[in-house]
Amino acid sequence: MTRLVNGVRRYPLLVATLAVGLVVLALAVADAGPASRWVATAWVVAMIAWNGVDMVRQLLARHVGLDVLALVAMIATLAVGEHVAALLIVLMLTGGEALEDYAERRAARELTSLLDRSPQVAHVVVDPEAGDDGTRDVPVAEVAVGDVLLVRPAEVVPVDCDLLSPAGELDESSLTGEPLPVPVTAGAAVLSGSVNGTQAVRVRATRVAADSQYQQIVALVAQAQSSRAPVVRLADRFAVPFTAVSLLIAGVAWWVSGEPTRFAEVLVLATPCPLLIAAPVAFLGGLSRSARQGVIVKGGAVLERLARVRAVAFDKTGTLTYGRPALEAVVPAAPLGDDELLRLAASAEQYSTHVLAAGIREAAAHRGLSLLAATEAREVATNGVSARIDGRTVVVGKRGFVAGVVTGDVEPPVLAPGQVAAYVAVDGRFAGVLVLADDVRAESAPVVSWLRGHGVAKVAMLTGDAGATARAIAERVGITQVHADLLPADKVRLCAELSPRPVMMVGDGVNDAPVLAAADVGVAMGARGATAAGEAADAVVLQDDLGKVPVAVAIGQQTVRVALTAIWIGIGLSLGLMLVATTGAIPAVAGALTQELVDLAAILYALRALGGALPAFPRVGAGAGGLAGEAGDPAGRAGGRVGGAPGSADVPVAGAPVGSVVGTGARPGMPVA
Numbered sequence: 001m002t003r004l005v006n007g008v009r010r011y012p013l014l015v016a017t018l019a020v021g022l023v024v025l026a027l028a029v030a031d032a033g034p035a036s037r038w039v040a041t042a043w044v045v046a047m048i049a050w051n052g053v054d055m056v057r058q059l060l061a062r063h064v065g066l067d068v069l070a071l072v073a074m075i076a077t078l079a080v081g082e083h084v085a086a087l088l089i090v091l092m093l094t095g096g097e098a099l100e101d102y103a104e105r106r107a108a109r110e111l112t113s114l115l116d117r118s119p120q121v122a123h124v125v126v127d128p129e130a131g132d133d134g135t136r137d138v139p140v141a142e143v144a145v146g147d148v149l150l151v152r153p154a155e156v157v158p159v160d161c162d163l164l165s166p167a168g169e170l171d172e173s174s175l176t177g178e179p180l181p182v183p184v185t186a187g188a189a190v191l192s193g194s195v196n197g198t199q200a201v202r203v204r205a206t207r208v209a210a211d212s213q214y215q216q217i218v219a220l221v222a223q224a225q226s227s228r229a230p231v232v233r234l235a236d237r238f239a240v241p242f243t244a245v246s247l248l249i250a251g252v253a254w255w256v257s258g259e260p261t262r263f264a265e266v267l268v269l270a271t272p273c274p275l276l277i278a279a280p281v282a283f284l285g286g287l288s289r290s291a292r293q294g295v296i297v298k299g300g301a302v303l304e305r306l307a308r309v310r311a312v313a314f315d316k317t318g319t320l321t322y323g324r325p326a327l328e329a330v331v332p333a334a335p336l337g338d339d340e341l342l343r344l345a346a347s348a349e350q351y352s353t354h355v356l357a358a359g360i361r362e363a364a365a366h367r368g369l370s371l372l373a374a375t376e377a378r379e380v381a382t383n384g385v386s387a388r389i390d391g392r393t394v395v396v397g398k399r400g401f402v403a404g405v406v407t408g409d410v411e412p413p414v415l416a417p418g419q420v421a422a423y424v425a426v427d428g429r430f431a432g433v434l435v436l437a438d439d440v441r442a443e444s445a446p447v448v449s450w451l452r453g454h455g456v457a458k459v460a461m462l463t464g465d466a467g468a469t470a471r472a473i474a475e476r477v478g479i480t481q482v483h484a485d486l487l488p489a490d491k492v493r494l495c496a497e498l499s500p501r502p503v504m505m506v507g508d509g510v511n512d513a514p515v516l517a518a519a520d521v522g523v524a525m526g527a528r529g530a531t532a533a534g535e536a537a538d539a540v541v542l543q544d545d546l547g548k549v550p551v552a553v554a555i556g557q558q559t560v561r562v563a564l565t566a567i568w569i570g571i572g573l574s575l576g577l578m579l580v581a582t583t584g585a586i587p588a589v590a591g592a593l594t595q596e597l598v599d600l601a602a603i604l605y606a607l608r609a610l611g612g613a614l615p616a617f618p619r620v621g622a623g624a625g626g627l628a629g630e631a632g633d634p635a636g637r638a639g640g641r642v643g644g645a646p647g648s649a650d651v652p653v654a655g656a657p658v659g660s661v662v663g664t665g666a667r668p669g670m671p672v673a
Helices: 002-010 012-029 035-060 067-079 083-107 109-116 213-226 229-257 260-268 273-292 300-307 316-320 338-349 355-366 399-403 444-453 467-477 488-497 510-518 531-536 548-581 588-610
Strands: 121-125 135-139 148-151 161-163 167-171 182-185 201-205 295-297 311-314 326-332 374-380 384-389 392-397 419-426 429-437 458-462 481-483 503-507 521-525 539-541 648-650
Touching: 002 012, 012 035, 012 083, 035 067, 035 083, 067 083, 067 229, 067 260, 083 260, 083 588, 229 260, 229 548, 260 548, 260 588, 273 295, 273 300, 273 548, 273 588, 295 300, 295 548, 300 521, 300 548, 311 316, 316 467, 316 503, 326 338, 326 355, 338 355, 338 374, 338 384, 338 392, 338 419, 338 429, 355 419, 355 429, 392 399, 399 419, 444 458, 444 467, 444 548, 458 467, 458 488, 467 481, 481 488, 488 503, 488 510, 503 510, 510 521, 510 531, 539 548, 548 588
Parallel strands: 311 458, 311 503, 458 481, 503 521, 521 539
Antiparallel strands: 121 135, 121 148, 148 201, 161 201, 167 182, 295 539, 326 429, 374 384, 374 648, 384 392, 392 419, 419 429
């Protein structure tokens, strides 16, 4: 009963048309004379008036829509006395709307599921210092940074947070695509949208809801669902010619036969439901499929531009590379050994949020080195970190910072392109150097190759990094056009100069936001990237996988191809049936029923946008730590060492080590060959 009531509310015009049809049928069976004709005529006239007002508005706005044909067909069938055919046309239009709604909901299922899973309530622990789990429920929007929350089994984590419980297990499949539960330990960063495992856990909020990962994804999904621009454009491209050809065929049939009924019989088969329905169904299917693949595309217009991309520009760090520098060499100065130098440096870097710190800590963990706690620690923004470790003062940072606290020279190592150095001092003496490098993604070269083989004529690199590093990375991935040492404004200018158009820009950091917004299609690597980049981009890759970029392009190409094919199926079948109807072989009532089958064929084909083969690319280990900006940028254009305002910032010693990255830059002035 509830489903029936919902159906009536969702499709009132369809229900009313069916009701009128039953009344007309009952009156005809009861042989009630002209009553059935008058009832059908009255309802059709009402629908003509209803749709006519909207058509006039569109014509006044100089917009010729496909509903002109349906209106003319209803008027023509009434004029020749085919009231049943006229009623069937109304049924076809209202039924088409219902079919479109069903197909849209079917196509947008993945998008809608993200919205449906969005957490609305958070359980705030009343007394975090107490041992109990007494909570009060508050709207997610009211959670403040620092609040301690209880996440119960199988609940969605409401905001970005750090784990306070000793251990937990999370399902991150909706964010990263990882199908297996991920074990986490105390201090680990937990993204909103993750689903908790079988044990309740305590977490501390690190971001408010509006800034958290899942809520940003939900906002992107809502924006994607609301866009219908390419649907209108695709339908309008066929509106005038299809209307003109249909009226011409119907007029010639009337003139040759001398029978006005022939005009109505032809136009009944020219009603434009396939054109009106096929395009939106296909584009919503494409949007849904891209969401299922981990790419949020902000509307069908973006899918259409993705299908036509002819030039692509990539940022380097965090895009073509993993953006997470990993340790490549330990160069100790006597008397320290490799492991002792690394252990001391990693212990100090527990109190840093910089991306190089994450790589150093990861390397120490990989070697099985246990880290030491600091009695005091301080991070100097853009320079490095100083900590009191096991009675010794350990300083880690760029060369100038370390040179300022030691006696004697700080010897720089010989660095290959792409390598960066973190210098270490212990008790005022130079202790050695840790060499790190941001490796190229395993999928980068195959992605560039795939794009070149699928319609992209030019691939370029736009980066703020040093020229030698940029060229070394470009050579490894197969890019020949390299622009390095760029400011954000330089990227915007060069992107505008790229040809052929449209141009797609792929980047990840705050410094990429301007060029992402300026490109014909901006794609943000947003798995852990900056909010600004995601907001400026037309599409956001939710997984840390560059291979999703060609997947989005392939979905765009397939979606446009399916939409156009579905439209041509509808046009071809309609034109063929219209030509047959010129002979009088298809009565008006039969023609109206036949047209319903044409609608169904176009809709079913449009749903093919939900499937099809997609490219796949190799992926291996992605390094350590969080996202980086332009590592080694000599001018510091991509941002500095994060963790505080310029100057010095005290870093709390108590609690778990900081392991997440909240900025996107590397240390300005870090030597890079």
